[in-house]
Amino acid sequence: MSDRAAPSNRVQRINSEKKGFKPAVHWDVTVQPYFKAAFGASGLDKLSEALCRPPLINSFRLNLAKTPREIALSHLSEAPDSVDEAHANRWSGHPNVPDVISQKGTGPHVVDYQKTAGQEVIISRRAAEAVLRGAHVFVPGVMACSQDVHEGDLVAVSIAMEAPGTNGYVTRGSVIGSDLIPESTLYIGKGIAKFSRQAMFKETSGIGVEMTDRVFRLQPCHGMLPGLGMLQSLPSAVVAHVLAPLPGSQVLDMCASPGGKSTHLAQLMGDQGRVVALDRTHAKAQQIRSLAAELGLTCIEAFKMDATTALQDSGPQAPADMQPGVHVDAGQQHQSYAASSLDTGSQAMPSAKEQLRRERKDKGFPPESFEYILLDAPCSALGLRPRLSHHTTLLDLMQTARYQRKLLRVAVQLLKPGGHLVYSTCTINPGENEANVHFVLKTFDNMRLVSQQPYVAGHGLTGQYTHNDAHREDWLTPEQASLVQRFDPCSKTDTIGFFIAKFCKAL
DSSP states (O other): OOTTTSOHHHHHHHHHHOSSOOOOOOOOTTTHHHHHHHHOHHHHHHHHHHTTSOOSEEEEEEOTTTOOHHHHHHHHHTSOOOSOGGGTTOOEEOSSOTTEEEEEOBOOOOOOOGGGTTOEEEEEHHHHHHHHTTOOEEGGGEEEEETTOOTTOEEEEEEEOOOTTOOOOSOTTEEETSTTSOOOOOEEEEEEESSOHHHHTTOOSSEEEEEEEESSBOOOOTTSSTTSEEEOOHHHHHHHHHHOOOTTEEEEESSOTTOHHHHHHHHHTTTOEEEEEEESSHHHHHHHHHHHHHTTOOSEEEEEOOGGGOBOOSOSOOOGGGSTTEEEETTTTEEEEOOOTTOOSOOOOOOHHHHHHHHHHOOOBOTTOEEEEEEEOOOOOTTOSSOSOOOOOHHHHHHHHHHHHHHHHHHHHHEEEEEEEEEEESOOOTTTTHHHHHHHHHHOTTEEEOOOSSOOSBOOOBSEEEETTTEEEEOBOHHHHTTSEEEOTTSTTOOOOEEEEEEEEOO
């Protein structure tokens, strides 16, 4: 008997056993007790479940210089909505962040798989995380299919999780129902197969399953209000407001790619002043320049540079591109040099190749060069959602925190007295968050925590943790914890996990 003739038992199991979507992250054995000490057993359980769900709030950051919020909301209210009728067109402005608008999706929903007649597609975890955020299933993410799937069939979509201790999925091209394929217990919706089973595994690109019903329903936002803003999570948008650089300021974004926060800083400055944006590859620096040009911003200068080397080794002389009269136009992607009093003519603009050569020779910036610094540090990213599995070990977390402290040392030295430093991460790990704030306050007696505006999240963690009865990790005092912002995925704000601390350097 074929799959198409006798799928009833499988359909009944899907409908009876998986009426909801309630997975939880399973942490590495070295991380579990550490996080349990930080969040409590029940708190960690809730957090582990929340990280598996997508945030149901889409946030969009407007460029208010081009689009007043009321006009943007009016325009969006006229656009078609595909989430569901009960929440149609409900874009609204954030009450505390003036350039952020948002729309709430819905879920988790109970999906009826009866009409799939037992036909199923299993996709990789990474593909599933994208589908949970609103994407369709693309062909490379399809791992297995029912034997008799045809183009146009309605299919259930389930997830193939990696086996414990490995990064491997089921073999791509497998047949569901064979002994080699364990039955999935995570179903995330259903959709229309765009290829037959045979063609599905011959194709290398394109949509394999067009989703028609999902556990979580989110409004697609790509291409929305082109040139007038960008999709950006609420915590990421809050960061620039917390730093709050004044027009005409000298600003450094130490780890800037893809440029969302750099461009936000430039917009808050009215495109007046200088935003130096660093990242470690030419491609990332070019990505920042391209986004700045797309948004019409000219005060951003993007360079290839490892931020741990951004402090000039010796000598009082600033690099040529830091001297007065020197400016990089991010829109035109060239440098223009002001003529000195001895100049009788103008210099030719350097070619792209010459600009890259100058970047490679750049030895960093003198101490106390910047009034405002943003260090949105490379991190373990344990706050991103949805994430259905994590393989990070406690040693990984400790090594990441050590690298971040290198960046913080450089940031403090590059900051002018009276200047402000904002440190942020997209992780829930206290070792990268509260412990690094403690490190700054203990190491640099001229740095102090200051209050933040807007303050839309919760307080930080207090106390300490001892690793293996040997290494003690100090977090924050209650007073210090009240000055930082920790975005909790379990809270009503329904954001990614995120952390923000703001420091001021004494005069």
